[in-house]
Amino acid sequence: MHRRIGRNRFAWIFLPPNLVIFGILTYLPIALNFGYATTGGLAVLATERPFVGFENFASLLDCRDYLDPSTCSKDLFWRALFNTGRFVLLQVGFMVLFSLITALVLDREIKGRGFFRGVFFYPVLLNPVVLALIWKWILQREGVLDAFIAAFGGEPILWLMDAGWSFFWVVFVSIWAHTGFYTLILLAGLQAIPKDVYEAAEMDTASPWRKLTRITLPSLMPIMLVVIVLALIKGVQTFDEIHVLTGGGPGSATMPIVQYIYETGFAVQPRLFGLAAFASLLLAALLMVLTLLQLRANRTSYRG
Amino acid sequence: MPQLTITGGFVNRTLFEQAKVELPGPQASWDEWAEATRKVAEATQTRFPMAIDRTGHRVAGPAISYGAEIFAADGTPALVDDGFKTLMAKLVAWMKDGTMARDVWVSQGGAAYQDAAQEFINGRVVYYYSGSWQTGRFEKAIGDAFDWEVVGSPCGPAACSGMPGDAALVAFTRTAAPQAAAKVLDFFASEPVHAQLVERTKKVPAHKGIAAKGLAYQDAGPAGCKALQAWARRVAEIAPAAYACRDYPLNRVMFNATTTRVTQAIVGALLRRGDGQAPDRHRRGRGSGQEVGEAAECARCPRPYRGRVSCARTTFWPISWTGRWWPCTAASAGTASPGSSSRPTS
Numbered sequence: 032m033h034r035r036i037g038r039n040r041f042a043w044i045f046l047p048p049n050l051v052i053f054g055i056l057t058y059l060p061i062a063l064n065f066g067y068a069t070t071g072g073l074a075v076l077a078t079e080r081p082f083v084g085f086e087n088f089a090s091l092l093d094c095r096d097y098l099d100p101s102t103c104s105k106d107l108f109w110r111a112l113f114n115t116g117r118f119v120l121l122q123v124g125f126m127v128l129f130s131l132i133t134a135l136v137l138d139r140e141i142k143g144r145g146f147f148r149g150v151f152f153y154p155v156l157l158n159p160v161v162l163a164l165i166w167k168w169i170l171q172r173e174g175v176l177d178a179f180i181a182a183f184g185g186e187p188i189l190w191l192m193d194a195g196w197s198f199f200w201v202v203f204v205s206i207w208a209h210t211g212f213y214t215l216i217l218l219a220g221l222q223a224i225p226k227d228v229y230e231a232a233e234m235d236t237a238s239p240w241r242k243l244t245r246i247t248l249p250s251l252m253p254i255m256l257v258v259i260v261l262a263l264i265k266g267v268q269t270f271d272e273i274h275v276l277t278g279g280g281p282g283s284a285t286m287p288i289v290q291y292i293y294e295t296g297f298a299v300q301p302r303l304f305g306l307a308a309f310a311s312l313l314l315a316a317l318l319m320v321l322t323l324l325q326l327r328a329n330r331t332s333y334r335g
Numbered sequence: 336m337p338q339l340t341i342t343g344g345f346v347n348r349t350l351f352e353q354a355k356v357e358l359p360g361p362q363a364s365w366d367e368w369a370e371a372t373r374k375v376a377e378a379t380q381t382r383f384p385m386a387i388d389r390t391g392h393r394v395a396g397p398a399i400s401y402g403a404e405i406f407a408a409d410g411t412p413a414l415v416d417d418g419f420k421t422l423m424a425k426l427v428a429w430m431k432d433g434t435m436a437r438d439v440w441v442s443q444g445g446a447a448y449q450d451a452a453q454e455f456i457n458g459r460v461v462y463y464y465s466g467s468w469q470t471g472r473f474e475k476a477i478g479d480a481f482d483w484e485v486v487g488s489p490c491g492p493a494a495c496s497g498m499p500g501d502a503a504l505v506a507f508t509r510t511a512a513p514q515a516a517a518k519v520l521d522f523f524a525s526e527p528v529h530a531q532l533v534e535r536t537k538k539v540p541a542h543k544g545i546a547a548k549g550l551a552y553q554d555a556g557p558a559g560c561k562a563l564q565a566w567a568r569r570v571a572e573i574a575p576a577a578y579a580c581r582d583y584p585l586n587r588v589m590f591n592a593t594t595t596r597v598t599q600a601i602v603g604a605l606l607r608r609g610d611g612q613a614p615d616r617h618r619r620g621r622g623s624g625q626e627v628g629e630a631a632e633c634a635r636c637p638r639p640y641r642g643r644v645s646c647a648r649t650t651f652w653p654i655s656w657t658g659r660w661w662p663c664t665a666a667s668a669g670t671a672s673p674g675s676s677s678r679p680t681s
Contacts, residue, residue: 101605107595110604172438192441194602279444282602283595286444299446299595300587 068308073301080305087309108310110283111291118202118287119266126206126213127259133210134217135247148218152211159208163275166204167191170276194284197277201285205272209265213258220254221247253331260325264318288314337504337523338538341566341573342396342466342497343488344368345473347381349481350461354378358486365397365425365489369434372461379461385429386436386451387464389443391590394597396498397464398422399576400491405589406579414589418493423597430601436460440598446591455483462486466497467539467566474559483558485565487572496574499581501541539566546570 036044063077068087070080093104100109137148154162169175170190177187190196224247232242248255270289273279279286279294292314296307351358354375359367372384387393399405402418429435439451455463456476470485477483488497504523506516522528526544533540537555540546546567552560580586599605 171442189438192438194604277444278442278447280598280602281441281444282599282604283444284602284604290445294445299591301585 064308064311067304068312070305072305073303075302075304083305087305090306091309091313105306107283107286107295108288108291111279111286111288114198114284114286115267115269115288117198118205118269118285119263121202122205122266122269123259123262125202126210126262127255129206129210130213130217130258131251131255133214134221135243137214137218138221151214154208155211157208159271160275162208163204163272166200167276170200191277192281194281197281197285201273201277204276205266205269208272209262213262216258217251217254220251224250253328256328256331257325260321260328264321264325267314267318267321336502336532336536336538337529337541338502338533338536339541339570340467340500341539341569342393342500343464343566343569344486345455345463345465345469345483345562346486347455347458347461347481348484350375350379350381350458352482359489361487362490362495365400365422365491368462368489369429373434375461381461382459383436383451383454383461384434385462385464386439386454386460387426388451388466389440389447389449389594389598391446391593391597392498392586393464393466394422394426394593395580395590396488396496396577397426397491399496399498399574399580400488400494401425402491402493403576405576406583412583412585412589414593418491422491423593423600426597427600437601441602443598446594464488466500467563470559470562470566471537474556474562477558483562485562485569487565487569494574495572496577497569497572498577499570499573501581503541537563539563539570543570 066077067080069082069084070077071083071086072080074080091105091108094100094109095102097103097109100106100113103109133151137144137151141147157165167174172187172189172192174190176190181187188196190200228246228250229242232246237245268289269287270293273285273287274290277285279290288310292307292310295303295310346358348358351371354377356371356374356378359371363371369385375381376384395403395405398419401422403414403416403422404418405412405414407413426435430437430440436451436454439449439454443449450465451460451463452465452469452472454460455465456473458481467485473483488495504520506513506520510516523532524542526542529540529542530545530550532538533545534550534552535554537552537559540550549564550567552563555563580589583589596605
């Protein structure tokens with residue numbers, strides 16, 4: 032059969048089933064999303080929804096001052112956008128830094144290296160909902176942390192009921208959960224750096240700091256770029272951990288953009304599918320830019 | 336089966352007795368309850384003087400008691416008025432000063448529901464505002480741990496109203512046997528049958544006559560029986576606005592917006608950047624008569640958008656370029672009622 036229909040045409044026999052699955056589960060919803068984004072009303076069926084053009088877009092961007100969500104018509108969208116921006120900046124920045132430090136330490140010949148590698152990677156194996164629940168038990172009123180503080184005579188703190196603290200813990204938990212994964216990638220990058228370069232540097236009596244800044248970091252830069260872009264994409268998509276840990280609260284202090292879309296479209300009445308669809312298109316555009324950056328970073332990394 | 340539910344307060348009587356504080360009377364105001372429960376909580380080292388479920392539904396009754404009308408004269412929703420604002424300002428202040436259990440509201444995001452029933456069962460709340468459906472649960476869970484009772488809804492200047500809810504038995508209009516269906520409905524609506532049904536299922540009667548006569552609730556324990564009888568007596572105090580709110584098909588939109596915005600107010604997320612003041616449009620309330628200028632401005636919108644209020648002063652470039660996408664985004668000015676969307680329901 033392979034010979035009869037030719038090598039290239041043979042692939043077409045296997046493609047249709049996958050195309051059908053992807054078509055129904057991926058491309059059709061994307062097309063529907065575009066359709067819903069230009070419609071209004073509360074009806075679920077697309078045929079019953081009035082066409083409103085870019086009204087959802089205008090509604091989302093209706094602000095007097097774009098730096099002050101309180102002046103926006105859809106202020107929760109902007110709050111969620113700002114929260115996501117702050118979250119991504121802090122989470123990615125600190126996570127990449129901690130991942131790098133951990134990878135540098137774990138790359139050295141230290142005692143129990145395998146054990147520590149396992150310890151740092153362990154949270155990655157946990158389901159995000161499970162780890163958020165664990166942290167919720169730790170941080171809630173009369174939780175483990177408060178009991179610990181009380182045992183030393185301290186005053187319990189309402190960690191998840193204060194806007195500042197809850198944002199801090201959302202970032203912290205996310206860093207704790209994902210650092211292991213990026214450490215692993217950076218560790219692989221570190222181990223790929225040829226040892227003879229270090230040997231040459233040692234012969235030139237280079238200091239450890241000089242070796243780090245002149246050999247390790249420049250060699251690691253392409254991998255680092257991939258790590259940063261991957262972490263950015265993952266950070267923008269964050270939802271499950273925050274939803275379980277704080278529910279986006281207190282108020283809207285930790286609500287990420289994905290939760291806004293979910294609540295606008297599905298969880299809270301009125302279910303504004305059109306608005307949620309347009310917000311998700313904006314998110315998709317952002318993710319597309321980040322993905323293009325990642326592809327570019329990958330290419331840079333491949334070329335060395 | 337037909338039944339009523341009604342929102343109102345439960346009180347931990349044992350804590351009042353321990354604190355030697357007199358229970359406020361049936362016509363006591365929210366302020367009097369706040370004062371009394373604060374004293375009790377302080378004397379008995381109880382964590383929360385008061386708690387109210389995190390939902391706009393629960394605060395609707397108290398808001399109506401403070402004069403909130405919920406609807407304009409023409410029947411369109413007008414959630415934010417002076418009465419509504421007065422009650423919400425009190426709630427926010429009480430949550431901030433610890434009179435009301437802040438945890439219940441700020442431990443959740445969005446419009447997620449959260450009750451404080453477990454806190455009441457654990458004896459950590461002096462006064463808990465929830466509803467008649469909690470009666471069975473409290474009877475079972477509290478047992479002999481402490482004495483509790485139903486005190487209904489505290490009063491405001493306008494009423495002492497809770498929010499009603501109900502379940503009803505209905506027949507389809509297209510039924511093939513309308514006579515038989517009517518007979519079934521009549522049977523269940525008849526006084527002796529309905530009385531027996533609500534007594535056995537421990538519910539509040541949806542029948543004025545039965546509620547007025549009172550029920551024995553033989554299957555309920557002493558506390559449960561007393562509570563159910565108290566709920567039935569409170570039905571007469573439900574304000575007409577509360578029934579109108581219950582019957583409005585999109586009332587959840589108002590409830591959800593209330594939950595989200597009140598929580599934001601509690602955590603201070605509605606303050607304007609820089610001056611610590613709520614933005615103008617929030618303070619004024621759309622369609623309150625102060626927006627005539629904006630509405631007039633919007634009258635210049637292209638036809639599909641004409642008549643809509645709230646033209647944004649800052650326009651996004653694609654919108655102002657073409658003139659087609661004039662940034663008028665809120666409800667129709669012609670139908671907007673006072674304060675109907677003083678905050679967007681994002």
